[in-house]
Amino acid sequence: MKPAELTVRRAAATIPPMEGEARPSSRAIRSLVLAMAGLMALGGCISVEAPDKPIVIELNINIRQEVIYRLAEDAGNTIEENADIF
Template sequence: MRTMTTFMLTGATVTTAGCVNVTAPDKPIVINLNISVTQEVVYRLDNEAKTLIQQNPGIF
């Protein structure tokens, strides 16, 4: 008798549970990505390399 009551309560709980509906949107999803990418290149030459380049300007 106990198992029958348990099954009936479980069935009643399942049937009265809320229903979840998932639907696709009518319009397409638009994602605006306004990204500004800037890059700075910083270089430093040590004094030996700097003097070498000044002595040989046609090296590069």
């Protein structure tokens, strides 16, 4: 190809409709437009507000700490009881 051929403006490609292809009727288009307008009108009715009371999330971290403490105590007792192994 020559550089001039790459920059030449041509008409946009068009695809002819297939035979028997159904086109939307004006009634269908009108009903679609009315449905979209109705949804847009209802869109303003939804509101999101912050709650009056603060959100409380309870985390019980003490359980994990207690389990680790108990395991450490058991390990210490096992070492003392079996000092010849260690």
